[in-house]
Amino acid sequence: MNLATNVRIVLVEPAGALNVGAIARVMKNMGLYQLVLVNPQCDPLGEEARRMAVHGGEVLEGATRFENLPEALEGCQRAIATTARDRHVPLTLETPKQVLPWCLEGSPTALIFGPEYRGLSNQELNYAQRFLGIPSNPEYPSLNLAQAVAVCVYELYQLSQNNLAVPPQTTEAARLEDIEGYYQHLESTLLKIGYLQPHTATARMAKFRRLYNRASLSHDEVALLRGILRQVEWAIKPQAGDAE
Structure with a gap:
């Protein structure tokens, strides 16, 4: 399965150009190129972002922008939302190792990350089918946006290299x-x-x-x-x- 063409990293309202640049760099490290920005609150092509991206500049330059999340998900058949907060919604949180193999079954999949200052809202979580939480020290569980993306794309890369994907579905998943x-x-x-x-x-x-x-x-x-x-x-x- 080709990570570059099947997995889309979606950042909702990213506020930090340094984070966007760091994400572009780690995506290039792990063989992912589809970066999607929903209503970015920073300049993803500015000097700060480019400085952090280093050789991931082509990921920044190829990033697509959308006004809202539904538009950003068009063409995907699956979506995984990342969240760590208790939003009083009965979600089943899965670890990266549990849920990310789902990305490797061949269907175009989006991995959605929320804004640095608030995470994904309940309304934004509604657009996902499964939910990812990164286990961390309960005394300080909050990860930086770029760090959270790095954990996920590293796990994806390892899964793709080790051929641990679940066999693809025989029926066509709905978009x-x-x-x-x-x-x-x-x-x-x-x-x-x-x-x-x-x-x-x-x-x-x-x-x-x-x-x-x-x-x-x-x-x-x-x-x-x-x-x-x-x-x-x-x-x-x-x-x-x-x-x-």
């Missing part, structure tokens, strides 16, 4: 943008039939996301689920000849 389209369709339909209420929709939909993310939906399964929603919408739509 993340198709799954997101299903979630939007589901929320709209559930609001129409009164199952969801506007003031509780966000919390309820987060539960649905966690449920479906555990299922690792295929392309055909997403199409099946959307077909059900279209039929529900047809059933509740007033038909010609219905009484006023």
Whole structure:
């Protein structure tokens, strides 16, 4: 499996140019080149970033930028979010050794890192299917952004060299943008039939996301689920000849 073409490192609102440069360098060290920046809060091509990148300048120059996380994930079939904080959300945290082999099964995968000052929000975590936490000293568990990326890409490189990847799935995994389209369709339909209420929709939909993310939906399964929603919408739509 080619790390360079299948694994995307996504930085959400990175604030430190030095961190971005250091990340570009370690990505080059470990054979990764797809760096994605979501609404960066620094200059990723400035002098500080280039100084830290050293020979990883081509990773910086090739980085793509997006305004929001859903756009940054387009084309991926899997997403892993990194988090360390207790956000009162029932997430199953996995170590790098547990979850990163999932990146090597052949499906385009994004590894998402949050801003230095806050980490990923609950809303941003909703876009991932699995969640990675790096075990560290409980007396000082917080890792610098560049250090967290370095731990993960090192583990990925070692896995790829040792051929420890799980055999690829035989069915085509759904793209993340198709799954997101299903979630939007589901929320709209559930609001129409009164199952969801506007003031509780966000919390309820987060539960649905966690449920479906555990299922690792295929392309055909997403199409099946959307077909059900279209039929529900047809059933509740007033038909010609219905009484006023």
